[in-house]
Amino acid sequence: MTAIYIVLSLGVLVGLYFILPYWPRNYLRRKFLRAIKESGFVCLTFDDGPNPESTPEILDLLEELDVKATFFLTGRNIQKHPELYQDIIKHDHEVGEHGYRHVHPWGCLPFSAVKDLIRGSTAIKEENRGKNSFWLRLPYGKLNLITLCYVLLYRRKLAFWNVDPRDYLPQTPEQLSASVLTHFKGGSVILLHETSLHTNESTKGNLVAIKMIVQEIQKRGYTFATVSQAIRE
Ligand SMILES: [Zn+2]
Numbered sequence: 727m728t729a730i731y732i733v734l735s736l737g738v739l740v741g742l743y744f745i746l747p748y749w750p751r752n753y754l755r756r757k758f759l760r761a762i763k764e765s766g767f768v769c770l771t772f773d774d775g776p777n778p779e780s781t782p783e784i785l786d787l788l789e790e791l792d793v794k795a796t797f798f799l800t801g802r803n804i805q806k807h808p809e810l811y812q813d814i815i816k817h818d819h820e821v822g823e824h825g826y827r828h829v830h831p832w833g834c835l836p837f838s839a840v841k842d843l844i845r846g847s848t849a850i851k852e853e854n855r856g857k858n859s860f861w862l863r864l865p866y867g868k869l870n871l872i873t874l875c876y877v878l879l880y881r882r883k884l885a886f887w888n889v890d891p892r893d894y895l896p897q898t899p900e901q902l903s904a905s906v907l908t909h910f911k912g913g914s915v916i917l918l919h920e921t922s923l924h925t926n927e928s929t930k931g932n933l934v935a936i937k938m939i940v941q942e943i944q945k946r947g948y949t950f951a952t953v954s955q956a957i958r959e
Pocket residue numbers: 773774824828865866
């Protein structure tokens with residue numbers, strides 16, 4: 727009887743910890759994406775930087791294309807490359823938080839994930855004259871019960887995405903751009919990773935694909951904006 731009681735209690739705890747955050751996360755995701763869709767803007771987002779092997783190349787390309795993007799940066803990389811953080815800001819792109827060490831909230835101790843989010847927030851604040859960044863993109867887009875409480879208590883604004891071409895997989899620029907363009911319907915947030923920029927080395931990395939994607943979307947009459955610009959509009 728005691729064993730059944732323990733198993734049931736554990737089941738309830740696991741359910742609360744992993745499954746309960748599913749509904750509020752989906753509600754916040756739908757609300758965020760609805761606002762982006764209504765704006766009609768397209769947001770290009772780059773996760774996991776800054777990185778000396780990708781950030782300068784991305785900034786050059788965005789300048790050439792005259793596009794403003796949103797960079798979700800990890801605190802650890804900001805502290806390693808504060809000059810790149812400043813370069814992103816100087817080019818009038820938006821910066822958002824993405825944790826400190828990019829830990830998965832299901833793969834660590836209950837409070838570690840929330841501590842990681844707070845450390846990521848502090849790293850940005852230190853580079854941003856004491857000001858918080860507005861948006862938080864959750865590492866892996868996931869919450870546990872403790873990080874859910876943090877998000878709700880501190881009223882953190884979560885930034886999601888609805889176009890994920892999985893740019894970390896080996897694919898040609900044509901395949902990568904087709905993967906974005908077939909799912910693209912306007913009012914979208916495209917998820918890309920700085921760390922994947924050179925995944926497809928044989929095809930000059932993903933830079934070629936990003937250029938193709940941006941030019942085709944602009945040709946279809948859409949305008950790119952940062953996440954805050956899109957939501958504000
Ligand atoms: Zn990430």
